[in-house]
Amino acid sequence: MLLAYSDDGPGPVVVLLHGFPLSREMWLAQRTTIGARYRVIAPDLRGHGESPDVQGISTMDGMADDVIDTLNALQLTQPVVIGGLSMGGYVALSLVERYPERVRGLILMNSRAQADPPQTAQVREDLAQLVESQGSPEPVVSSMMPKLFSPLTAQRRPEILGQLQAIMMANRPTGIAAALRGMAVRPDRTASLGRISVPTLIVAGADDGLIPMAESESLARAIPGARLVVIPDAGHLAPVENPADTNRALEEFLDTLA
Ligand code: MLT
Numbered sequence: 001m002l003l004a005y006s007d008d009g010p011g012p013v014v015v016l017l018h019g020f021p022l023s024r025e026m027w028l029a030q031r032t033t034i035g036a037r038y039r040v041i042a043p044d045l046r047g048h049g050e051s052p053d054v055q056g057i058s059t060m061d062g063m064a065d066d067v068i069d070t071l072n073a074l075q076l077t078q079p080v081v082i083g084g085l086s087m088g089g090y091v092a093l094s095l096v097e098r099y100p101e102r103v104r105g106l107i108l109m110n111s112r113a114q115a116d117p118p119q120t121a122q123v124r125e126d127l128a129q130l131v132e133s134q135g136s137p138e139p140v141v142s143s144m145m146p147k148l149f150s151p152l153t154a155q156r157r158p159e160i161l162g163q164l165q166a167i168m169m170a171n172r173p174t175g176i177a178a179a180l181r182g183m184a185v186r187p188d189r190t191a192s193l194g195r196i197s198v199p200t201l202i203v204a205g206a207d208d209g210l211i212p213m214a215e216s217e218s219l220a221r222a223i224p225g226a227r228l229v230v231i232p233d234a235g236h237l238a239p240v241e242n243p244a245d246t247n248r249a250l251e252e253f254l255d256t257l258a
Contacts, residue, residue, distance in 0.1 A: 001066045002073055003043040004050035009035030013080040014254060015067065016042045017088030019110070019237070020183065021140055021176045023049030025167045026085070029243035030250065038254055041080075043070055045091065047175020055174055058182040060087075064094035068102060081254065083107030085239060086210070087179065093189045096196055105257045106196065106223075107250065109203040110236050112215050113189045113222070121184035128177035137176045141168045150207035150235035160240060193222035200226040201253040203246060205234035227253070 006024055008031045016027045024042035031040050044051040045063045071080065082103050084092035089111025096103045116124065130139040145165060153160055200223045204216035213230070220228035229249040234242040 001046055001052055001062075001069060003046065003066050003070045005041055005043040005070060006031060007039070007041050007074075008032075009037065009039045011038045012254070012258065013039045013041060013076055014107075014250075015071070015080055015082050016040060017045065017063075017067065017082070017084035017091050018042070018048070019084075019086035019088055020179055021048065021137060021144070021168050021171050022164070023167055023171065025049065026164070026237070026240055030239055030247060033243070033247045034250055034254070037251075041071075041074070041076075043067060045088070045179075047178050048171055053172050053175050054178045056178055056181070057185070058175070058178040060090045060094045060182060060186045061098065062182070063091045064098060067091065067095060068099055071102070077102075079104035081105035081107065081257065083109065083250070084111060085109040086111050086236065087183060090183065090186050093192075096198065097189060097192050100197070103198055105198050105253070106200040107203065107253065108200070108219065109246075110205055110208055110211050110238055111219075112211055113193055113219060114215075115186055115188035116184050124180040124184040128180040131173045131177045131180070135173050137169055137171050137173055140176055140180070141165060144168070147209045148236045150205065150233055150241055152207070152233045153235060153241040157241070164237065164240065190222065193219070194224065196223045196226075199253070199257060201249065202226055202228045203238055203249055204228060204230050205236055205238040205241070206230050206232050207235045208238075210236045 231238040
């Protein structure tokens with residue numbers, strides 16, 4: 001499937017994959033800053049933003065295939081840097097495992113390699129059914145909003161919460177339900193982490209309420225040579241909550257690949 005995307009800047013390509021239930025709109029601060037020296041391509045994953053909607057189930061592998069289709073359509077067949085936040089990180093892990101020849105660097109932000117435990121998968125199915133029956137992303141948005149941000153973001157930059165809520169609410173309920181079901185069946189990729197052979201950066205939010213710091217630390221330990229950077233004053237959405245420190249970490253990493 002061909003995805004909608006933004007394409008900013010000159011230089012080596014960095015593909016940024018958004019989290020759930022967001023869209024490429026979440027990368028505005030990266031597109032403007034990192035896009036000054038790198039070509040930042042940010043797609044809307046299937047069922048999100050302006051990309052085609054989907055019924056049923058959006059697997060992480062299917063989303064990864066869409067990214068490859070879109071890069072092929074752009075004639076970008078050389079390896080690129082792939083970065084993903086949370087669900088985007090699940091897709092990035094699928095890409096590096098299944099298309100290693102297309103990846104020259106990996107950035108996993110606020111993400112993990114494990115599959116869902118059964119109770120989480122059940123919560124996702126319940127939420128998917130609610131979203132479908134109400135015909136609105138609202139049940140997912142209200143369940144996620146309290147978990148996404150550092151307390152400091154809510155205090156110092158409350159406008160960010162409204163902006164992110166609007167991005168989530170603009171998504172279609174079918175796409176949201178399909179992604180919930182896709183995340184619920186994603187494979188555990190822990191065993192393949194040791195085979196990742198490209199430079200890797202792990203970004204963690206110091207106050208991430210969804211990904212405990214111990215998980216980011218073990219992710220960094222499991223990938224050969226991976227570096228972990230902890231972003232202060234940030235929860236689950238480090239690139240949005242603290243773009244200055246996140247961009248610095250990303251640019252330092254990208255510069256080592258140049
Ligand atoms: C995300 O930010 O993409 C979600 O928190 C991922 C998830 O629900 O596992």
